[in-house]
Amino acid sequence: MAVYRIGEILRMKREALGISREKLCEMSGEICSPQTLYRIECGKVKVKRETYQQLMSCMGQLPERSYASIIVPKNQYLSIKSDIYDHLVFGEFEKAEEKLLLLEQMMDRSYPRNRQYLMKYKATLAYKLNKIDAEEYQRILVEALRCTIPQWDEIDMAEWPYNEQEMEIIFDILHTYHALNLDEKYLDACLKLKMNIERHYMDDDYYVTWKNTVHAIISWIISNRHQYEQSIEYCENGIEQLKKYRIVGNVNRLVYDIFWCTRQKYIESNLPEKEQAPCNRQLAQAYYLSVAQNLQSQSEFIRKKVKQFDIKELFFL
Amino acid sequence: MNEQELYSAENELGLYVHAVREAKGYKMEDVCDGICSVPTMSRIEAGERVVDFLLIEALLDRMKIAKTEYEFVLDEDDYSAYKQRNDIKMLIQGKQFKEAEDCLAGYEKKYGGFELHQQFLYYQRAMLQKRKMPQDKSTIVELFHKAISVTVPDYEQKMEKREILSSTELVCVAEMIHCVDDVSVREKAYEKLYDYNQWCYQAEGFFPVSYRLAMQYYAECLYEKEQYEKCIRICDEVLEELYKTSKLENRCDVFVLRAKAREKLGFQNEEDRTNCIRDYLTAYYVIGFFDGEEQAEELKQYIGERYGWQYIV
Numbered sequence: 298m299a300v301y302r303i304g305e306i307l308r309m310k311r312e313a314l315g316i317s318r319e320k321l322c323e324m325s326g327e328i329c330s331p332q333t334l335y336r337i338e339c340g341k342v343k344v345k346r347e348t349y350q351q352l353m354s355c356m357g358q359l360p361e362r363s364y365a366s367i368i369v370p371k372n373q374y375l376s377i378k379s380d381i382y383d384h385l386v387f388g389e390f391e392k393a394e395e396k397l398l399l400l401e402q403m404m405d406r407s408y409p410r411n412r413q414y415l416m417k418y419k420a421t422l423a424y425k426l427n428k429i430d431a432e433e434y435q436r437i438l439v440e441a442l443r444c445t446i447p448q449w450d451e452i453d454m455a456e457w458p459y460n461e462q463e464m465e466i467i468f469d470i471l472h473t474y475h476a477l478n479l480d481e482k483y484l485d486a487c488l489k490l491k492m493n494i495e496r497h498y499m500d501d502d503y504y505v506t507w508k509n510t511v512h513a514i515i516s517w518i519i520s521n522r523h524q525y526e527q528s529i530e531y532c533e534n535g536i537e538q539l540k541k542y543r544i545v546g547n548v549n550r551l552v553y554d555i556f557w558c559t560r561q562k563y564i565e566s567n568l569p570e571k572e573q574a575p576c577n578r579q580l581a582q583a584y585y586l587s588v589a590q591n592l593q594s595q596s597e598f599i600r601k602k603v604k605q606f607d608i609k610e611l612f613f614l
Numbered sequence: 615m616n617e618q619e620l621y622s623a624e625n626e627l628g629l630y631v632h633a634v635r636e637a638k639g640y641k642m643e644d645v646c647d648g649i650c651s652v653p654t655m656s657r658i659e660a661g662e663r664v665v666d667f668l669l670i671e672a673l674l675d676r677m678k679i680a681k682t683e684y685e686f687v688l689d690e691d692d693y694s695a696y697k698q699r700n701d702i703k704m705l706i707q708g709k710q711f712k713e714a715e716d717c718l719a720g721y722e723k724k725y726g727g728f729e730l731h732q733q734f735l736y737y738q739r740a741m742l743q744k745r746k747m748p749q750d751k752s753t754i755v756e757l758f759h760k761a762i763s764v765t766v767p768d769y770e771q772k773m774e775k776r777e778i779l780s781s782t783e784l785v786c787v788a789e790m791i792h793c794v795d796d797v798s799v800r801e802k803a804y805e806k807l808y809d810y811n812q813w814c815y816q817a818e819g820f821f822p823v824s825y826r827l828a829m830q831y832y833a834e835c836l837y838e839k840e841q842y843e844k845c846i847r848i849c850d851e852v853l854e855e856l857y858k859t860s861k862l863e864n865r866c867d868v869f870v871l872r873a874k875a876r877e878k879l880g881f882q883n884e885e886d887r888t889n890c891i892r893d894y895l896t897a898y899y900v901i902g903f904f905d906g907e908e909q910a911e912e913l914k915q916y917i918g919e920r921y922g923w924q925y926i927v
Contacts, residue, residue, distance in 0.1 A: 398881030546860025
């Protein structure tokens with residue numbers, strides 16, 4: 298769950314849109330004074346419901362304060378969403394499509410967040426099934442984002458406070474840059490998103506999870522550019538935090554990246570085989586961290602690497 | 615209230631509670647029993663009454679809504695209390711007892727007047743005691759009992775009658791049983807809890823978050839009672855649930871327990887043996903990674919001496 302501060306959300310959105318406090322109060326029909334708005338944004342006074350709604354509407358935003366993952370009318374449909382996600386992860390795209398269709402019939406499309414959800418998943422499936430190309434995929438994702446952020450083209454990506462669903466779409470958009478071979482743009486966008494997340498406008502757990510997702514991508518991009526030291530630094534930074542919060546998700550990936558970078562570094566500096574031994578421990582760690590989460594495709598991936606690198610297979614049961 | 619209204623500008627935190635309750639088909643009086651009165655709950659659901667976020671959390675917890683299912687924009691007061699609660703949990707988890715005690719005292723001064731916050735305080739003090747002095751079982755039981763009694767002093771009857779309890783309440787039950795010395799008494803109590811959890815699964819489609827902890831304790835009992843096959847089966851179930859979360863929790867303990875049970879059962883073939891060593895190695899590498907080499911040392915010695923050092927890098 299992510300939890301946000303009301304004053305901070307108001308302030309970040311207002312600033313990202315480049316509206317002054319005076320202007321926003323004027324637009325809202327003087328629902329409050331700029332001084333009061335300032336105090337609201339700092340969390341010094343409680344914001345009345347009407348005031349919040351009015352201010353959000355003036356910024357073209359939904360005035361909601363709770364975001365359910367999606368809203369469907371019946372109990373059994375709550376689990377369909379996680380099924381769709383699982384099918385996608387395991388590459389069972391036809392099954393995912395079937396479930397999505399079922400969900401679509403149940404959902405109220407007049408609700409922007411539902412519409413956004415459907416657009417995102419339909420496009421993702423179509424892309425995975427090669428029905429649309431990366432360019433078209435990107436176009437639909439941006440359109441989905443506009444369901445809740447109509448001013449997407451005008452704002453700086455680093456400044457807007459995103460909720461979970463919006464953040465997921467942004468990550469998908471970033472990946473399309475890679476698919477379109479726009480690697481420079483890919484890295485720039487990732488660094489911007491990193492800046493955004495580091496503003497820490499969400500609660501800790503969520504912050505740590507997103508921060509590490511973006512760190513993992515950045516470290517991967519820069520390691521492909523042979524900047525191994527820098528890449529390792531990114532990973533280590535991420536690992537330290539995940540350890541503190543005792544989150545095991547994503548850790549295996551970061552440890553593997555450290556292994557890979559360290560190994561590449563050794564190879565490029567022509568060090569003898571014996572010197573590479575410390576890497577093997579990292580590889581074993583990455584492997585068992587995947588096993589501990591039952592991530593079969595990732596542990597299988599490491600097993601393949603083990604064969605390729607001629608490492609003693611005994612560690613990798 | 616129809617759905618259209620739900621999506622309208624009136625969207626407050628309570629409306630989300632209403633939507634979830636309708637979707638899951640719970641009765642209002644079951645959800646709010648011991649947390650707030652029925653009239654209060656209906657006013658919360660109508661968005662007419664703004665309440666402490668902890669109360670919203672408690673209601674959602676009763677309906678077994680996982681924390682990953684929703685996001686909230688909170689007022690400064692609510693956010694600050696929420697953050698303090700998280701800080702306290704983190705300090706206890708990190709075994710910073712002195713700091714945790716100070717934070718708990720500060721929290722009590724500020725919010726102690728409200729019953730649900732009292733429950734939070736008892737619960738966290740019990741957790742703290744459990745980590746700091748696990749041998750002091752009577753204090754631990756007393757604190758968990760005080761915590762659960764804030765909302766459901768009649769929890770035993772409720773479980774009997776198959777009425778809903780929150781995950782927090784179910785953790786209290788599991789922890790209290792854990793403090794009982796007699797293993798047979800414990801086993802029986804966990805069996806009951808197991809049946810209750812299975813009922814939750816039948817009725818609600820998934821296990822409460824507390825299931826993992828309760829069943830880990832159950833598996834430990836079964837191991838003590840030398841029922842190794844059943845112990846392994848319960849461990850499998852617990853791990854299945856743990857795989858769904860990104861948090862580490864007690865998964866290393868479960869891997870070690872399953873390995874020990876497999877060992878006791880004896881190996882019929884090479885696969886049994888591999889499965890056992892894999893569990894040990896998983897625990898070894900993951901503990902070493904999160905808690906440092908020293909914490910994994912004992913396990914390393916054991917694996918090395920029993921199965922050979924070639925398995926360890």
